[in-house]
Amino acid sequence: MDKTNHSRTQNWTTNLVQPTERFAYYREVVCQAFMKMTPEAPAAPEFSASGQSIALGTGALNRVVVYPPHRTLRTIADVKAADRRGFYLNYRLAGRSLVQQAGIDMVASPGQVCLIDSDRPFSLTHHPARSTSVTSFWMPAEALYQRLEPSFDIKPARLSDDPHVGPLITETARTLNLHALQMSPDDAGRLFEALLDLVALALSCESRSTIRESSSVADATTLAVKRAIEVRLNKPGLRVSDIAAAVGISERYVHMLFARAGTTFRDHVMQRRLDNVAASLRAPEFASADIGAIAFEWGFADLSHFTRNFKKRFGMRPRDWRTP
Numbered sequence: 001m002d003k004t005n006h007s008r009t010q011n012w013t014t015n016l017v018q019p020t021e022r023f024a025y026y027r028e029v030v031c032q033a034f035m036k037m038t039p040e041a042p043a044a045p046e047f048s049a050s051g052q053s054i055a056l057g058t059g060a061l062n063r064v065v066v067y068p069p070h071r072t073l074r075t076i077a078d079v080k081a082a083d084r085r086g087f088y089l090n091y092r093l094a095g096r097s098l099v100q101q102a103g104i105d106m107v108a109s110p111g112q113v114c115l116i117d118s119d120r121p122f123s124l125t126h127h128p129a130r131s132t133s134v135t136s137f138w139m140p141a142e143a144l145y146q147r148l149e150p151s152f153d154i155k156p157a158r159l160s161d162d163p164h165v166g167p168l169i170t171e172t173a174r175t176l177n178l179h180a181l182q183m184s185p186d187d188a189g190r191l192f193e194a195l196l197d198l199v200a201l202a203l204s205c206e207s208r209s210t211i212r213e214s215s216s217v218a219d220a221t222t223l224a225v226k227r228a229i230e231v232r233l234n235k236p237g238l239r240v241s242d243i244a245a246a247v248g249i250s251e252r253y254v255h256m257l258f259a260r261a262g263t264t265f266r267d268h269v270m271q272r273r274l275d276n277v278a279a280s281l282r283a284p285e286f287a288s289a290d291i292g293a294i295a296f297e298w299g300f301a302d303l304s305h306f307t308r309n310f311k312k313r314f315g316m317r318p319r320d321w322r323t324p
Contacts, residue, residue, distance in 0.1 A: 008054060008055035008185060009052065009053065009054050009055075009181065010033075010052070010053045011050075011051070011052050011053075012029050012033070012050065012051050012052075013048075013049070013050040013051075014026050014047065014048050014049045014050065015048065015050070019046075019047075022047045022048065022049070023039075023041050023042075023047045026039070026047070026049045026066075027039050029051065030051075030064070030072075033051060033053045033062050033064075034062055034088070034136060034138075035074070035078070035082060035086075035088075035118050036074075036078040036081050036082055037072050037073065037074050037078055038072070038073045038074070038075055038078060039070060039071075039072045039073075040070055040071045040072070040073070041070065042068045042069070042070040044068045046067075046068070047067070047068070048066075048067050049064065049065065049066040049067070050064070050065050051063055051064040051065070054180050054181060054188075055185075056137070056176065056180065056188050056189060056192040057188070057189030057190075057192045057193060058140055058143050058189075058192075059086075059137060059138045059139050059140060059143065059192055059196075060137070060138040061135060061136075061137055061138075061176060061177065061180055062135070062136045062137075062138060063093075063133075063134075063135045063136075063177070064133070064134060064136070065094075065131055065132070065133040066126070066131065066132050066133075067130070067131040067132070068128075068131075069095060069097075069126030069127060069128055069129055069131075069132050070126060071123065071124065071125045071126070072123070072124045073121070073122075073123050073124075074118070074120075074121050074122045074123075074124075075121055076121050078121070079118075079119060079120065079121060082118065082119075084118075084140070084141075085118055085119045085140075085141040086118050086138055086139055086140045086141050086144075087115055087116065087117055087118065087138075087139045087141065087144055087154065087199075088115070088116045088118060088136045088137065088138060088139070089113060089114075089115050089116075089136065089137040089139060089159070089169075089173065089195070089199060090108065090113065090114045090115075090116060090134050090135070090136045090137075091112075091113050091134065091135045091136070091137070091170070091173040091174070091177060092108040092109060092110050092111065092112050092113070092114075092133075092134055093110060093133035093134055093135060093177070094110055094129070094131060094132060094133040095110075095126055095127060095129040095130075095131060095132030095133065096108065096109050096110075096126075096127040096129065097124055097125060097126045097127060097132065097134070098123075098124070098125045098127070099114055099116060099122060099123070099124050099156065100122060100123045100125075101116060101117065101120055101121070101122035101123075101156040102117070102120055102122075102155060102156055104155065104156050104157075106156060106157070106158045108158065111160070111170060112158060112160045112161075112170075113158070113159050113160040113166075113169055113170055113173055114156065114157070114158045114159065114160075115154075115156055115157050115158075115159055115199065115203075116156055117154060117155075117156055119141070120156075122156070135173065135176075135177045137173065137176070137192070137195065139196060139199070143196055144196060144199065144200060147196060147197060147200035148200050148203065148204055149204070152203070152204070154203060157202075157203070159199060159202045159203075162202045163248055164202075164248055164249075165198055165201050165202040166202065166248075167224055167246075167247055167248050168198050168217070168220050168221055168224050168247070169195065169198045169199060169202060171220070171223060171224035171227055172191065172194060172195045172198060172220045172223065172224075173195065174227075175191065175223055175227075176188065176191055176192065176195065190219075191219075191220070191223075194217060194219055194220040195220070197217050197220075198217060198220055201217065218257065218260065221247070221249065221253075221257060222257045222260075222261065224247045225243055225247055225249075225254055225257055226268070228243045228246040228247050229243055229268065229269060229272065230272065232246075233269070233272055233273055233276065233298060233299050234297055234298055234299045235299055236299050236300070236301040237301070238269060238299060240254050240255065240265050243265070269299075270309060271313070273298045273299050273300065274309060274310055274313050274314075276298045277294055277295055277298050277300075277306075277310065277318070278310075278314060278321060280294045280297075280298070281294065281318060281321055281322040282321070282322065291318050291319060291322070295318075306318075
């Protein structure tokens with residue numbers, strides 16, 4: 001592996017070695033970055049893979065892209081040779097795969113999240129596709145077990161299926177995958193701790209009311225709520241009920257999360273819409289676009305209401321903002 005400018009990051013690629021040596025190099029690096037495994041060479045002569053490992057507090061984020069798809073085994077011998085135990089939370093980015101462990105079959109498609117135990121043999125079969133890509137979060141066993149009842153038996157599971165916590169796990173994994181390197185190490189570590197809390201919550205049989213009792217889980221829920229708002233900002237008449245339904249929580253809890261942050265749902269939506277309009281007005285590609293059309297594009301239905309709020313936020317009218 002080659003270290004990047006980020007001391008907590010390592011990158012690798014098979015492009016650094018001869019074509020005939022690429023699969024052997026990949027097999028060695030995968031065992032180093034993830035865990036000891038036994039990948040089976042694909043039938044196709046061409047092979048390429050690349051990956052990245054980022055330290056996250058007590059754990060790590062491991063990202064890999066592979067072509068062509070193949071099968072990987074974690075054998076009994078591999079398990080016995082391991083010097084540490086942990087769990088891998090796999091967030092599928094591209095392609096589909098079948099994970100088989102402890103008599104459980106889990107098919108993972110893009111956007112789905114599965115938990116795998118490194119202390120049990122398993123097989124991972126990638127379905128035929130142009131390429132396969134996955135982000136795998138390494139979670140030390142002790143970090144997860146300390147969040148659960150003593151002697152709790154953690155079984156492999158597709159956690160994104162959980163109707164209550166699944167969307168929060170998926171959104172937190174997605175955010176870390178996209179922004180871990182842009183965050184400070186402390187912030188990335190705290191968000192990883194929130195991910196551990198969410199996984200433990202999904203695994204346990206505790207009341208879902210415990211969501212409100214953990215500040216880290218509340219932070220992750222707020223993240224999911226804001227993401228749900230972002231993808232719906234251009235929808236006029238966006239309501240709290242729309243966001244609550246998308247995230248899988250109550251309307252009251254949405255209001256509680258914004259109050260906790262010192263704002264309101266309505267004010268947050270207004271601020272984000274105004275920020276996007278302001279950015280569009282100064283973007284070269286929208287230089288000739290009608291101001292009203294831009295405002296409508298970001299969910300405003302009343303131009304006078306938009307203009308009044310824009311001037312209140314930025315201290316000038318939209319046309320003056322466009323040509324400072």
